[in-house]
Amino acid sequence: MxxxxxxxxxxxxxxxxxxxxxxxxxxxxxxxxxxxxxxxxxxxxxxxxxxxxxxxxxxxxxxxxxxxxxxxxxxxxxxxxxxxxxxxxxxxxxxxxxxxxxxxxxxxxxxxxxxxxxxxxxxxxxxxxxxxxxxxxxxxxxxxxxxxxxxxxxxxxxxxxxxxxxxxxRGQDSLVMHAGEEGGSGPADAALAADALDLTQFSLPVIEPADDECTAHARVLTELDKSSGGKTVWRRWETAAEGAPSA
The missing domain is CATH 3.30.420.10 (Ribonuclease H-like superfamily/Ribonuclease H)
Structure with missing residues (x-):
């Protein structure tokens, strides 16, 4: 292009x-x-x-x-x-x-x-x-x-x-392509070609958010929805889910 x-x-x-x-x-x-x-x-x-x-x-x-x-x-x-x-x-x-x-x-x-x-x-x-x-x-x-x-x-x-x-x-930080990014040929690219790490060997803790964190998160989502003029995708999903018939 x-x-x-x-x-x-x-x-x-x-x-x-x-x-x-x-x-x-x-x-x-x-x-x-x-x-x-x-x-x-x-x-x-x-x-x-x-x-x-x-x-x-x-x-x-x-x-x-x-x-x-x-x-x-x-x-x-x-x-x-x-x-x-x-x-x-x-x-x-x-x-x-x-x-x-x-x-x-x-x-x-x-x-x-x-x-x-x-x-x-x-x-x-x-x-x-x-x-x-x-x-x-x-x-x-x-x-x-x-x-x-x-x-x-x-x-x-x-x-x-x-x-x-x-x-x-796209959110790309720069027009400059650094080594290790797509199209690169440096040592970082060799590392990308290595065998994938088996993540099943790790047991990761799940930390539930506190009530005040949930409230702060909801406030941020509301502000984002307001600034976009109601175009945020998750609000439409929530509305669709609320209107769906129960099983």
Missing amino acids: RQVFFDTETTGLSPEQGDRIVEIGCVEMVNRRLTGRTLHLYLNPERKGSEEAIRIHGLTDAFLADKPVFAQVADEFLAFIEGAEVIAHNAGFDVGFFNAELRRLGKPPFHTCVAKVTDSLLMAREQFPGKANSLDALCRRLEVDNTKRTFHGALLDSELLAEVYIRLT
Whole structure:
């Protein structure tokens, strides 16, 4: 499975009002591993950037003056994302800008070039309802190091998003595969191939929880059910079990 994480920086918030893309960052992942392939482009937007946008990303009109325009890099960008699942944080914002740029060139809309568009912001809102789900907030919550993010930068933000996405979707702590994990070939893998230990030789004690521990556990489950909007599986099982006819 090929995925491309991408981000843009722009002159403002509205492509309908003529705002343009000034930076594109893309990071490729195949089978949930970064390949090392990236695409990073600065663009001349052919218009002035707003003061608020420049304050956020730091890309001044003078810096962008000698950069290529979107028309000069469009084919390179489309070739990089072609056929991939593309993932962005608040994807509608970025896709809206790309569609505006593609319309100017008479090219097909963004979604026709890719296999799928995934919005990681919507994923985060479902997983963490009622909480802040900006990229910075997710980095803090999921313990992704974003200390280098002094300005918003398209490539850095794409790299951070790839790490956040892995933790959102599987709970894996890192994109780095250590020795002993799947696909490794170190001493730990030899240990995994050893005969399985016979656990029947052990007699394990069963420690029943105290009443206050049961109460605390029930309180935590109730809070989890509340924060998920009543989507916890065990509540549905409990309801189904209570409504089942007795034998």
